[in-house]
Amino acid sequence: MKLIRFITFCCVTLALITTALAQEYDAGPLLPPAEASKRLTYEQALETVAYTLGVQATLWGMQFVKDGAAIRQWGTPLPEGMKRQPFDPIPRGYHFFSLPTAILTPELRVLETPNTETIYPIAIIDLDNTEPLVVVHPDHKGRYFRTSVWDGYGEARTISDKQDGSHPKPYLIAPLHWQGDVPEGMNVIRIRSRLVVLGGHVGVYGKDGLPKAVEIMKGYKLIPLSHWGKSNEEAAPLDQAKVIHPLIRPDKSVPKELVFFEMLGETMKDIYEFQPDERAFVRQLKRIGITRRDGFHYEELDSAVIRGLKRAALDGQSIIEHKAQRIAPQQPGGTWMVPGDFTSQADWLFRAAVGWKYVWADLNSEVLYPQLRVDADGQPLAGRHSYTLHFAKGEHPQARFWRISMYDLAGFFIRNPLNRAGIGNMGETLDLNDDGSLTIYIQNESPGKAKETNWLPAPKEGFFLMLRMYQPEERMYSGDYIVPPVVRE
Numbered sequence: 001m002k003l004i005r006f007i008t009f010c011c012v013t014l015a016l017i018t019t020a021l022a023q024e025y026d027a028g029p030l031l032p033p034a035e036a037s038k039r040l041t042y043e044q045a046l047e048t049v050a051y052t053l054g055v056q057a058t059l060w061g062m063q064f065v066k067d068g069a070a071i072r073q074w075g076t077p078l079p080e081g082m083k084r085q086p087f088d089p090i091p092r093g094y095h096f097f098s099l100p101t102a103i104l105t106p107e108l109r110v111l112e113t114p115n116t117e118t119i120y121p122i123a124i125i126d127l128d129n130t131e132p133l134v135v136v137h138p139d140h141k142g143r144y145f146r147t148s149v150w151d152g153y154g155e156a157r158t159i160s161d162k163q164d165g166s167h168p169k170p171y172l173i174a175p176l177h178w179q180g181d182v183p184e185g186m187n188v189i190r191i192r193s194r195l196v197v198l199g200g201h202v203g204v205y206g207k208d209g210l211p212k213a214v215e216i217m218k219g220y221k222l223i224p225l226s227h228w229g230k231s232n233e234e235a236a237p238l239d240q241a242k243v244i245h246p247l248i249r250p251d252k253s254v255p256k257e258l259v260f261f262e263m264l265g266e267t268m269k270d271i272y273e274f275q276p277d278e279r280a281f282v283r284q285l286k287r288i289g290i291t292r293r294d295g296f297h298y299e300e301l302d303s304a305v306i307r308g309l310k311r312a313a314l315d316g317q318s319i320i321e322h323k324a325q326r327i328a329p330q331q332p333g334g335t336w337m338v339p340g341d342f343t344s345q346a347d348w349l350f351r352a353a354v355g356w357k358y359v360w361a362d363l364n365s366e367v368l369y370p371q372l373r374v375d376a377d378g379q380p381l382a383g384r385h386s387y388t389l390h391f392a393k394g395e396h397p398q399a400r401f402w403r404i405s406m407y408d409l410a411g412f413f414i415r416n417p418l419n420r421a422g423i424g425n426m427g428e429t430l431d432l433n434d435d436g437s438l439t440i441y442i443q444n445e446s447p448g449k450a451k452e453t454n455w456l457p458a459p460k461e462g463f464f465l466m467l468r469m470y471q472p473e474e475r476m477y478s479g480d481y482i483v484p485p486v487v488r489e
Contacts, residue, residue: 043303043304044304046302046304046305047307047308049287049305049308050287050288050301050304050305050306050307050309050312051308051309051311052308053284053285053312054261054288054311054316055312055315055316055319056281057261057264057285057290057312057316058260058264058312058313058315058316058317058319058320058352059316059319059320059348059349060278060281060348060352061264061267061268062316062351062352062356063154063351063354064152064264064267064270065247065260065263065264065267065355066355066356067152067153067193067195067197067267067355067359067360068152068195068263068267068270069263070197071124071195071197072240072246072247074090074091074092074122074124074197075091075092075093075094075124075244076092077092077239077240078092085102085108086100086101086102087100087101087103087104087108088100088108089104089119089121090110091122091123093124093237093238093239094123094124094126094129094237094240095123095125095133095222095235095237095238096222096234096235096237097121097217097220097221097222098120098121098122098123099214099217099218100119100214102210103116103204103210104116104413104421106412106413106415106421109410109412112410112412113405113411114413115421115468116405116413116421116422116427117203117204117401117403117426117468118144118201118202118203118204119201119204119210119213119214119217120199120200120201120202121147121217122197122198122199122200123197123198123200123220124195124196124198125173125195125196125197125198125222126238126244127173127191127193127194127196128194130224130235130238131224131226132172132174132175132180132224132225133172133173133222133223133235134170134171134172134173134186134223134225134228135147135159135170135172135173135220135221136219136221136222137159137167137168137219137220138167138216138218138219139166139167139219140166140202140216141166141216142161143161143166143203143205143212143213143216144161144201144202144400144401144426144470144471145200145201145202145203145216146158146159146200146366146367146470147160147198147199147200148197148198148199148200148201149171149173149196149197149198149199150196150197150199150360151191151192151193151196152192152193152195152267152270152271153193153345153351154345154351154355154359154360154361155192155343155345156343156360156361156362156363157189158362158363158366159171160366162365162471163366169185169186169187170185170186170228171187171189172186172225173191173196173198174188174189174190174191175191175194175272176190176272176273177272177273178190180225183225192271192275193270193271193272194270194271194272195270197360200220202216202217203401203426204426204427205427206427206428207427209427221234222235245266245269246266247262247263247267248263248266249262249266249295252296254296254298255298255306255310257310257313257314258296258298258306258310258313260313261289261290261298261309261313262295264290264296265290265291265294266295266296268282268290268292268295269293269295275345277346287305288305288308289301289305317356320349320353320356321356323349323350323352323353324353327342327350327353327354327357328369328370331370331479331482331483332479332482333482334483334484334485335372335374335375335376335378335483335485335486336370336371336372336483336485337370337371337372338368338476339364339370340364341364342354342358342361342362342364343361343362343363364472365471366470367468367469367470367471368468368469368472368476369466369467369468369469370466370469370483371464371466372465372466372467372483372486373464373465375485375488376485376486376487376488377488379488380462381442381458381462381464381465381486382462382463383444383458383459383462383463384444385443385488385489386441386442386443386444386445386447386488386489387441387442387443387458387486387487387489388440388441388442388486388487388489389439389440389442389485390437390440390484390487391437391438391439391440391484392437393436394436395481396425396438397424397469397483398472398473399469399470399471399472399473399476400470400471401424401425401426401471402426402467402468402469402470403422403424403426403427403467403468404422404424404465404466404467405421405422406421406422406442406456406457406459406465407463407464407465407466408461408462408463409461409462409463409464414457414458414459414463416457417446417457418452418457420455420456420457422456423440423454423455424468426470428453429453430453430454431451438454439454440454440455440456441454441455441456442455442465442486443455443457444457444458444459444460465486467483
């Protein structure tokens with residue numbers, strides 16, 4: 001008993017001494033507890049916690065939401081009675097490649113910043129409703145091709161002639177947790193999410209190249225692993241309505257300002273395994289009503305948390321838009337905006353900005369997309385002016401293939417007398433100057449018959465240009481090559 005009394009005495013004495021020292025201790029920039037509690041009420045503290053966590057959730061999860069929304073849109077069949085257009089590359093289903101038979105035109109205002117030098121075979125895979133699938137590419141016979149493999153994170157893996165040769169080995173698409181055997185001679189891509197997009201590009205060389213590209217695309221196949229080497233029967237198409245859960249649950253009534261978090265909760269269910277450094281953050285989302293298993297439970301939140309989340313969703317999107325406007329910096333000493341690696345996963349804000357603006361991106365070793373919106377004097381490009389773009393001999397765009405595409409300010413093709421949406425070395429043979437240099441004429445009216453081979457027609461209003469550089473040279477990464485400016489005449 002005496003021992004217990006002694007221990008109690010020591011503990012009380014130590015507590016009193018500690019309290020006294022704390023009162024005399026100068027905490028520097030830290031507020032005294034009493035003052036700190038007066039700054040915010042408990043309700044305000046709850047709202048602020050929800051706000052800060054909600055902003056971070058918006059940055060962290062924007063890629064999931066954009067990916068999930070795009071896939072569900074692309075996997076939805078056309079309404080009954082609506083005819084599929086020949087240039088439409090959207091699969092509108094799962095487990096098969098789309099087979100467009102025409103290049104995109106100004107009439108199709110669905111895909112922003114399209115191109116006319118490649119044709120797109122696209123497929124969507126739902127790994128919850130299939131065994132691992134084998135991706136088969138035919139022999140492209142030297143023709144340019146690239147198939148990007150995107151998961152829910154936006155992580156890009158590539159099957160391409162640069163990496164795999166003109167006739168690549170088969171690739172197995174399997175979930176991250178799959179433990180089966182990979183057949184000999186087959187590559188494997190392990191996927192972190194349930195839904196996967198295969199975005200193909202097959203080169204179209206001039207007007208006569210389209211039939212050959214379409215014929216090659218017929219060899220694109222998805223074969224269940226159990227069929228491989230036996231029947232080689234292709235995967236059966238999947239009906240999205242029967243298996244894919246919607247992004248907004250029909251039995252939930254969520255305020256418009258909070259719909260993002262409902263969509264985030266549903267797309268989180270499509271991720272098999274979060275990145276290791278994100279798992280602690282995912283657990284924190286329970287504070288704002290989000291779990292991977294159950295999604296978003298708005299009805300369980302108190303009013304302070306709801307107020308914080310309503311502000312967070314809006315401010316998070318504003319933050320992402322500002323970042324998206326700046327992810328492709330202007331080249332030092334130049335006028336073109338040249339992106340770096342758009343496939344980074346570690347920076348949540350950067351990942352969100354790429355998803356917000358593009359949904360998915362490619363490896364910059366495969367393709368670069370410099371953009372131009374101003375002339376050499378820094379003035380916005382407009383069709384009421386005439387411009388030239390001059391490449392010195394030996395300084396043409398540093399890539400295996402390149403093409404400059406013309407877009408209106410909304411990012412779509414324009415109608416013009418030549419029916420020409422772009423110009424480069426993939427679909428045309430351009431006229432060189434006597435000294436080996438190249439001049440491209442960018443204007444609304446014809447520069448004259450003698451120069452029309454090198455004419456890129458512009459609209460009368462504002463426009464911007466995109467220079468696609470397929471398999472760019474290292475000079476583009478190192479900054480040793482500066483894309484020349486567009487000069488107003």
